Amino acid sequence: MKPLDDRLAPHSASGPDAVIAVSGLSKTYASGFQALRDVNLTIRRQEIFALLGPNGAGKTTLISTICGIVNPTTGQVNVDGHDIIRDYRAARTKIGLVPQELSTDAFESVWDTVKFSRGLFGKAPNPAYIEKILKDLSLWDKRDTKIRALSGGMKRRVMIAKALSHEPEILFLDEPTAGVDVELRRDMWEMVRRLRENGVTIILTTHYIEEAEEMADRVGVISKGEIILVEDKTALMRKLGKKQLTLHLQAPLQVLPPDLRNPQLELSADGTELVYTFDAQSDQTGITELLRHLTEHGIDFKDLNTTQSSLEEIFVSLVGARA
Numbered sequence: 001m002k003p004l005d006d007r008l009a010p011h012s013a014s015g016p017d018a019v020i021a022v023s024g025l026s027k028t029y030a031s032g033f034q035a036l037r038d039v040n041l042t043i044r045r046q047e048i049f050a051l052l053g054p055n056g057a058g059k060t061t062l063i064s065t066i067c068g069i070v071n072p073t074t075g076q077v078n079v080d081g082h083d084i085i086r087d088y089r090a091a092r093t094k095i096g097l098v099p100q101e102l103s104t105d106a107f108e109s110v111w112d113t114v115k116f117s118r119g120l121f122g123k124a125p126n127p128a129y130i131e132k133i134l135k136d137l138s139l140w141d142k143r144d145t146k147i148r149a150l151s152g153g154m155k156r157r158v159m160i161a162k163a164l165s166h167e168p169e170i171l172f173l174d175e176p177t178a179g180v181d182v183e184l185r186r187d188m189w190e191m192v193r194r195l196r197e198n199g200v201t202i203i204l205t206t207h208y209i210e211e212a213e214e215m216a217d218r219v220g221v222i223s224k225g226e227i228i229l230v231e232d233k234t235a236l237m238r239k240l241g242k243k244q245l246t247l248h249l250q251a252p253l254q255v256l257p258p259d260l261r262n263p264q265l266e267l268s269a270d271g272t273e274l275v276y277t278f279d280a281q282s283d284q285t286g287i288t289e290l291l292r293h294l295t296e297h298g299i300d301f302k303d304l305n306t307t308q309s310s311l312e313e314i315f316v317s318l319v320g321a322r323a
């Protein structure tokens with residue numbers, strides 16, 4: 001088998017740190033529906049990668065295919081040097097998957113469920129390791145409790161404990177915080193960060209853009225089965241983000257003077273604020289000219305502030321542009 005680097009060469013994000021390489025991946029379900037279209041994607045070792053996309057975009061299909069649960073129609077997936085079809089067992093052992101739906105045996109105890117999951121991967125028992133995960137996930141006190149007696153949030157933690165039971169190097173979290181309360185969401189974020197510090201690569205899908213904004217090193221956007229963008233989160237926000245300059249006026253304005261009217265400038269409904277939207281990357285922001293015009297018109301302001309558009313706005317504009 002060729003070294004990993006060689007096989008990853010065609011992809012821009014390739015390199016010695018690549019841990020998953022997806023190339024030319026398509027999936028057409030038996031119904032004839034094409035859920036993935038020529039997906040090329042490289043995941044770097046020890047990164048937190050957030051996959052964003054609207055409902056039905058293909059996030060779960062992509063994750064399930066990488067995890068070997070759904071068969072690809074065309075293309076290859078390589079997980080840390082193992083082809084997911086030819087070398088299924090080795091590839092699967094590297095991966096922990098926390099699916100969207102809670103599916104555990106309601107009558108088992110927490111401890112037994114997690115221990116059993118580890119056994120499924122043919123790993124020798126390691127009670128000390130299981131104890132550590134249960135403690136990390138605040139499940140230690142519940143170790144003898146039957147799953148059915150746990151709250152929804154606790155059940156979700158059990159799903160994570162199961163996914164981690166065989167010491168995977170890569171963890172997939174499909175909508176990890178859907179429907180969980182704020183406290184559990186924060187706990188999960190904390191846990192994901194800790195796992196990454198311990199060398200685990202994390203791929204998560206989410207509908208909560210603020211989750212990607214908070215957590216991700218890189219963001220991938222999928223729409224109608226196609227990856228339309230993969231970018232470093234900070235660079236993405238810098239590159240696509242529009243900035244807004246808000247001027248708080250000394251005296252309210254009824255209307256904008258005609259020669260100040262342009263699509264970038266908006267007067268708030270109560271006339272007390274002027275909001276100027278500009279491209280943060282441009283050499284010519286137009287701010288100097290705007291301020292000069294305001295002075296000429298005798299429009300004074302008492303304060304100003306700038307804001308950067310959020311990942312959510314960027315995401316909506318990206319996906320919306322393809323609708």
Ligand SMILES: Nc1ncnc2c1ncn2[C@@H]1O[C@H](COP(=O)(O)OP(=O)(O)OP(=O)(O)O)[C@@H](O)[C@H]1O
Nearest residue numbers: 029031033035053054055056057058059060061062
């Ligand atoms: N087994 C299947 N047979 C036929 N079509 C399917 C099957 N599984 C998924 N699909 C379709 O493939 C598309 C992608 O589904 P997928 O679950 O991957 O999307 P998603 O991005 O994860 O959506 P969500 O955010 O709603 O979970 C959807 O249109 C879905 O209806």
